[in-house]
Amino acid sequence: MxxxxxxxxxxxxxxxxxxxxxxxxxxxxxxxxxxxxxxxxxxxxxxxxxxxxxxxxxxxxxxxxxxxxxxxxxxxxxxxxxxxxxxxxxxxxxxxxxxxxxxxxxxxxxxxxxxxxxxxxxxxxxxxxxxxxxxxxxxxxxxxxxxxxxxxxxxxFQPLKKYQLNVAKLISNIRSQTDVLIGVHVRHGDYQQHQNGRYFYLVEDYLKVMESTQTLFPNKKVTFLICSNQEQKEDYFQHLSYVYGNNHIIEDMYSLAECDYIIGPPSSYTMWASFYGERPLYMIRDVNKTLKIEDFVHFSQWKGVFYYNEDWSKSVWEWTH
Missing domain, CATH: 3.40.50 (Rossmann fold)
Structure with missing residues (x-):
């Protein structure tokens, strides 16, 4: 009470x-x-x-x-x-x-x-x-x-059974062939305008973050599950082990929640995946950053700084840890 x-x-x-x-x-x-x-x-x-x-x-x-x-x-x-x-x-x-x-x-x-x-x-x-x-x-x-x-x-907030089964099938197939599964949320589309494109990253930027993440797991096979709100070309990620998500708003979100780690720009979409799956999340703010495992943060560990602007649409909340 x-x-x-x-x-x-x-x-x-x-x-x-x-x-x-x-x-x-x-x-x-x-x-x-x-x-x-x-x-x-x-x-x-x-x-x-x-x-x-x-x-x-x-x-x-x-x-x-x-x-x-x-x-x-x-x-x-x-x-x-x-x-x-x-x-x-x-x-x-x-x-x-x-x-x-x-x-x-x-x-x-x-x-x-x-x-x-x-x-x-x-x-x-x-x-x-x-x-x-x-x-x-x-x-x-x-x-x-x-x-x-x-x-x-x-x-x-459990999805309907049909979505759960589709997620389970996707994740099971990937896990049978990898050691570490990392979910990547490539947020394009609306993010080109959101906050003047502040968190709109090119595919090349995501690749830098993914490559940096892969180095955190030497001698292990790392596979990336790529989910996006915009279709991505097949040849973008060919030098990495990757699988595309099911391209469904619920199945992609709940598939990210089943990964070992999650990567994405600041977004409530991956925040929910992190909370629901109790998985650590790295919010991309610097695409050139050399990542450490400590940069992946569990939902319960998040803190933040609020930046107020008279134009409320420009007020920013930045998560820290």
């Missing part, structure tokens, strides 16, 4: 609704995970209509169009039309002024334990949340709660 709510929250009902979309898959998974961890600490209920486009990929949310945590004994499976309607009506209610709507401003890192936001929660009421509250590194002070409730969160 959180020190802020001792006694009182066991006697009343609090419903937290994630009523606005923030980013893509990785961001929404991390946001959901933080709400679930907070709900576990305080006996709250979370509804997540903002998970609309991704709900059909996961075993818990596929069966429940409300995307409710904790899962209810009786639920109704969703479909695209129903989920879209569910999201839109929640957006309307959040902006109607009839309920308690909490807007999270992106002007500083957010923490449940240090934020006055928790004092705005109303009991016996629906509390709508809007804002990029847990985007990328904004939840650094709450990592301990994610670790504490990680087992429940991972169980809730």
């Amino acid at each position: 959180s020190k802020y709510y001792q006694g009182s929250f066991l006697e009343v009902l609090y419903v937290l609704v994630i009523s606005a979309k923030s980013g893509q898959l990785g961001n929404r998974l991390l946001l959901s995970a933080n709400f679930i961890a907070f709900a576990c600490e305080n006996n709250f209920t979370v509804l997540n209509p903002a998970f609309e486009e991704y709900a059909d990929f996961f075993s818990s949310t596929d069966k429940d169009f409300l995307c409710c945590y904790p899962s209810t004994p009786f639920s109704i499976a969703g479909n695209r039309l129903l989920r879209k309607y569910y999201y839109n009506i929640n957006r309307y209610l959040a902006e109607s002024g009839r309920f308690n709507t909490i807007n999270i401003k992106r002007n500083q890192p957010f923490s449940w334990s240090n934020s006055s936001i928790t004092k705005e929660l109303k009991s016996r009421s629906i509390n709508f949340f809007q804002g990029w509250v847990f985007r990328d590194g904004w939840f650094v002070d709450d990592i301990s709660n994610l670790q504490k409730h990680g087992k429940k969160i991972r169980a809730y």
Whole structure:
């Protein structure tokens, strides 16, 4: 039980609704995970209509169009039309002024334990949340709660069985022929514009990092699992042992989570893979860096520095360790 709510929250009902979309898959998974961890600490209920486009990929949310945590004994499976309607009506209610709507401003890192936001929660009421509250590194002070409730969160966000089987087949085939498996997230496409291309790296840049990583495992066969949001040419990586992922947004993410190590630019996509698979991640910031094994960091070890900019889109959170 959180020190802020001792006694009182066991006697009343609090419903937290994630009523606005923030980013893509990785961001929404991390946001959901933080709400679930907070709900576990305080006996709250979370509804997540903002998970609309991704709900059909996961075993818990596929069966429940409300995307409710904790899962209810009786639920109704969703479909695209129903989920879209569910999201839109929640957006309307959040902006109607009839309920308690909490807007999270992106002007500083957010923490449940240090934020006055928790004092705005109303009991016996629906509390709508809007804002990029847990985007990328904004939840650094709450990592301990994610670790504490990680087992429940991972169980809730298990992919559907068909995706699990495809991932298992891919990983099993690779592991039968290698000693060390390293996942590489080649983030192209949208990253050419994201933060003015700050983390958009050419294939040649990824190759430098991969070659540096390979030297960390002398006398072992290293294979790279390459996942990308843009098709890559077959001949880019021929001097290395490599396999391309299944080119599916869920299967690639959860395949990265099964690797021994993960490499990629700063991205919530690989952050989730690192958290879910409990695998160490190296976030590329300097493509010319000579890597050490200590540069691969487990989710629970991350810290960070926040750089504020008056233009919130240019505010930057940099993970360190």
